[in-house]
Amino acid sequence: MKKKLTTVAFNGTEEQFKALDALIAEHKGQAGALMPVLQGAQGIFGYLPIEVQKHIALSMDVPLSEVYGVASFYSQFILNPKGDYAVAVCLGTACYVKGAGLLMDKLESILGIKNGEITADRKFSLDATRCIGACGLAPVLTVNEEVYGRLTPDMIQGIIDKYNK
Amino acid sequence: MENMVNIKINNKEYSVPANSTVLEAARYAGVEIPTLCYLKDINEIGACRLCLVEVKGARGLAAACVYPVNEGMEVLTNTPKIRQTRKTNLELVLSAHKKKCLTCIRSTSCELQKLCLEYGVDEDHFVGNNNEYPIDATTPYIVRDNEKCILCRRCVAACKNMQGIGVIGANDRGFDTHIASAFEETLDKTSCIGCGQCIVACPVGALYEKDDTQKVLDAIADPTKHVAICAAPSIRATIGECFDYAPGTDTEGKMVAAMKALGFDGVYDMNLTADLTIMEEATEFLGRFKEGKNLPLITSCSPGWIKYCEHYFPEFTDNLSSCKSPQQMFGAMYKTYYAAKMGLDPKDIFFVSAIPCTAKKFEVQRDYQNAAGVPDVDVAITTRELARMIKQAGINFRDLEDEKFDDPFHIGSGAGAIFGATGGVMEAALRTAAEVLEGKKLEKLEFEDVRGTAGIKRAAYKLGGAEIKVAVVSGTANAKKLLNAIKAGKEKVDFIEIMACPGGCVNGGGQPTQPAVVRNNVDLKALRASVLYTADKNLDVRKSHENSAVKKLYDEYFGEPGSHKAHEILHTKYVKRGL
Numbered sequence A: 001m002k003k004k005l006t007t008v009a010f011n012g013t014e015e016q017f018k019a020l021d022a023l024i025a026e027h028k029g030q031a032g033a034l035m036p037v038l039q040g041a042q043g044i045f046g047y048l049p050i051e052v053q054k055h056i057a058l059s060m061d062v063p064l065s066e067v068y069g070v071a072s073f074y075s076q077f078i079l080n081p082k083g084d085y086a087v088a089v090c091l092g093t094a095c096y097v098k099g100a101g102l103l104m105d106k107l108e109s110i111l112g113i114k115n116g117e118i119t120a121d122r123k124f125s126l127d128a129t130r131c132i133g134a135c136g137l138a139p140v141l142t143v144n145e146e147v148y149g150r151l152t153p154d155m156i157q158g159i160i161d162k163y164n165k
Numbered sequence B: 001m002e003n004m005v006n007i008k009i010n011n012k013e014y015s016v017p018a019n020s021t022v023l024e025a026a027r028y029a030g031v032e033i034p035t036l037c038y039l040k041d042i043n044e045i046g047a048c049r050l051c052l053v054e055v056k057g058a059r060g061l062a063a064a065c066v067y068p069v070n071e072g073m074e075v076l077t078n079t080p081k082i083r084q085t086r087k088t089n090l091e092l093v094l095s096a097h098k099k100k101c102l103t104c105i106r107s108t109s110c111e112l113q114k115l116c117l118e119y120g121v122d123e124d125h126f127v128g129n130n131n132e133y134p135i136d137a138t139t140p141y142i143v144r145d146n147e148k149c150i151l152c153r154r155c156v157a158a159c160k161n162m163q164g165i166g167v168i169g170a171n172d173r174g175f176d177t178h179i180a181s182a183f184e185e186t187l188d189k190t191s192c193i194g195c196g197q198c199i200v201a202c203p204v205g206a207l208y209e210k211d212d213t214q215k216v217l218d219a220i221a222d223p224t225k226h227v228a229i230c231a232a233p234s235i236r237a238t239i240g241e242c243f244d245y246a247p248g249t250d251t252e253g254k255m256v257a258a259m260k261a262l263g264f265d266g267v268y269d270m271n272l273t274a275d276l277t278i279m280e281e282a283t284e285f286l287g288r289f290k291e292g293k294n295l296p297l298i299t300s301c302s303p304g305w306i307k308y309c310e311h312y313f314p315e316f317t318d319n320l321s322s323c324k325s326p327q328q329m330f331g332a333m334y335k336t337y338y339a340a341k342m343g344l345d346p347k348d349i350f351f352v353s354a355i356p357c358t359a360k361k362f363e364v365q366r367d368y369q370n371a372a373g374v375p376d377v378d379v380a381i382t383t384r385e386l387a388r389m390i391k392q393a394g395i396n397f398r399d400l401e402d403e404k405f406d407d408p409f410h411i412g413s414g415a416g417a418i419f420g421a422t423g424g425v426m427e428a429a430l431r432t433a434a435e436v437l438e439g440k441k442l443e444k445l446e447f448e449d450v451r452g453t454a455g456i457k458r459a460a461y462k463l464g465g466a467e468i469k470v471a472v473v474s475g476t477a478n479a480k481k482l483l484n485a486i487k488a489g490k491e492k493v494d495f496i497e498i499m500a501c502p503g504g505c506v507n508g509g510g511q512p513t514q515p516a517v518v519r520n521n522v523d524l525k526a527l528r529a530s531v532l533y534t535a536d537k538n539l540d541v542r543k544s545h546e547n548s549a550v551k552k553l554y555d556e557y558f559g560e561p562g563s564h565k566a567h568e569i570l571h572t573k574y575v576k577r578g579l
C-alpha cells in the first residue's frame, strides 16, 4: 500500500548539501553507487525527503523514480522526518492482541497526526514498529529510547504531557 | 557467416545462432514459448517466470527469455511439469489481479487473458486480500489502473530504457510493490512527456489512453455543431491492425469510409497540413540559415518531443520551430479561414483529429493554440479510440467500399504522406528547401540517408552552394544523446528532426497495441512505414510546395509562407518547464 508521506517542510542547510555533494563525488562513476549515497545522505539529513532524493537524482543522472524505488524498497531508509520525540507503538502480535491498536488510535487523536506523520512543530512523530522484544510488557510504546509498558489508552495523555512542557 | 550452435529442442536437432536465447531458438523449432515480462532489447529481467523450460543438466526450470543457448544443449518446452508450473504462476498473477475482463479495455487484446485461456487456469485458485490502488487519471492522456497491473515492468523499462525518461518505477517491496512515480506523485506532477510508449508496452489493461470518444459522439449528436475530423498521415497505415489486417496494410479508403459512416460533417486529410507545415518550416529554416540564428532548427510536429524539450532541455526551446503541428494547423486554419469562407461561427465547430499519439491530447490543451479564440482542436482521438468508435457503431470495417477524403481538404502530397515515419519530415522539408536553394527542380526526390528506423541518422547536403548538415532522431533517449553532444560542442548540425517515439508516429503511443510476440519478432516500425513510402511513390504530387490545395490556402488567405497572418494562425510559443 502507498506509504504516507510527510507534509512538513524540509529545512536542510547548505552545509548538509555540500556534504552530500562531496559524498556523490566520491562515488562518481561507481556501479551500484546509489545505495551508499542514500545511506550517507540519510546520515547527513536524518531522513530522505524529496528535496534530497531529487538532488541525488540530478547529480547522479538517475531518474528520480529509481532513487525513490530503492529508498522505498529497503526498510532501513526513512522517508519522513522524526520529531524531537519519536513515538513508536509496537504492533507486534503480542502487543496487538493486548490492544496496541487502541493505543495507536488514541495517539493519533491526541497528536492530531496519523501513523507515519510528524506534528507541524516537529516535536512528535508517530510510527508503528514490529516486535521490539518486550512482549512481557505488552502492549508497549517507546519515546526515543524510553520504553513504556502494560499500557491502556487512558495512560497515553499523561505520557505525552510529560514531553509537552 | 553467423556463429551457430547445435542444440536439441523437444528431442529434435537444430542449428541456431550462438547468441540466441532459448526463447529465440525455440522459434526455429516452431515453438512459441509464452512470455509476459520480456520485451526484446527493452525489458529482459526474467521476472514473470512464465517462459519456463527444462534444460537438461540445469537445476530447476530455466527462464527461456534470458537463458542463452550453448553447444549440445537439450531443451524441453512442453512437459507436464512445465505446463503445471506455468499454470500455477498464472494463477498466482491472477490472485492479485482485478479480473474485470467483461468490460476491460484490453479484453481480447490482453496477453494475460489469452494465456489464461490457453492454460485453462482456475481464476480463483488463490484468493486473498489485495491492495487497493486509486486510479491515476490526472493527465489528459493516460489512465493507470494498478489493480490490473501484473508488475511485469514493461512500462517502466519503456519509459526509462527506451525513452531515457524514467518517471515511473517500482515503489515499495514485496506484496506492496506497485508501479508509480517517486513520492507517489500523480503522473501530472512529473516530467512525463505523454508519449504513451508505456501504454503500448503494457500487456494488460493496467495502462490505457484517456478515452475521449464520448465527447466526439456527443458533438456528432448535437445538431448545432459542425463536426469535422482529419486523419493524421500514419493512422491509415495502422488502423487496419484493429480489424485483423496484417501490420503494414494500407487501409486509407476504408478508414475514410468508416469516418464518414460515423457521421462527421467533413472528413479530411491531415497530409494537407503536413504540407502546410513544410511550407512554413522550410521558410523558417531558410531564414534562420541565412542569418545563422537559432540553429540548429529543430522540428516541432511531435508534441511528446516538445514537452521533452521543455522539461529536459529548456535551453533548446529557442531552437524549436515555431510552427504548430499539422494537427493544430488544421484546426486553426479550419476555424479561421474555412469558418469565414463557409459562414460558420468558430464556436459551433467541433474539430476532431485522429492521431497516433497520446501526447496530442496534451497538445490540444496547450496555450497559444487557439487562433480563432477557441481551441484549434477540440478533441484528439488515438487510432485505438477511432477503431473503438467504428466497432461500437457496428460498422463492418472490412466490408466497406473505399471512399475519398472530402473536398477541399482532400489533397496531400507524397511529402505530407511520409510525415508519419522517422525521417519523413526532414525529407519533405529537404524536397522543398532544396528546390528553393538550387533554384531548379530536383531530379531525385528520395533522400535515402534520412530513411530507415535507426535512432539517429545524419546527412550533409550541398544545396545552392552551401553545405547543410541535418540529423534525424526518433526516441527521446536518442534525442538526449544528440542534444548533449551538441551542447558539449562535439557535434554541429543545422537542422534536426526529432520525434518522441522510436520510429516516429507509425510507432506512436496511440497506435494499435501488438502483443510482445509480434513486437519481439516483427519490425513493426519498418512495416508500417513502408505503407507511407509506397503511397509517396505512387503519388503524382510529391512536394509540399506543389500541392494545389496548399497553394490555394496561401492565395486566398495566408498570402505567403511566413507572412504575418501565417504567424498569427499557424505558429505557437513554448514554455521552459524544467524538471
Ligand code: SF4
Pocket (backbone or CB within 6 Å): B097, B098, B099, B100, B101, B102, B104, B105, B106, B107, B108, B110, B111, B112, B113, B148, B204, B205, B206
Ligand atoms: S487486464 Fe486482461 S485479464 Fe485483466 S481484466 Fe483486463 S482483459 Fe481481463
Ligand code: SF4
Pocket (backbone or CB within 6 Å): B142, B158, B159, B163, B165, B166, B167, B168, B191, B192, B193, B194, B195, B196, B197, B198, B199
Ligand atoms: S507517457 Fe512516456 S514519459 Fe510518460 S510515463 Fe509513459 S513512457 Fe514515460
Ligand code: SF4
Pocket (backbone or CB within 6 Å): B148, B149, B150, B151, B152, B153, B154, B155, B156, B179, B201, B202, B203, B204, B206, B207
Ligand atoms: S502497468 Fe502494465 S506494463 Fe507496467 S508493470 Fe503493470 S502490467 Fe506491466
Ligand code: FES
Pocket (backbone or CB within 6 Å): B034, B035, B036, B037, B038, B045, B046, B047, B048, B049, B050, B051, B063, B064, B065, B066
Ligand atoms: S521471465 Fe521470461 S518472459 Fe518473463
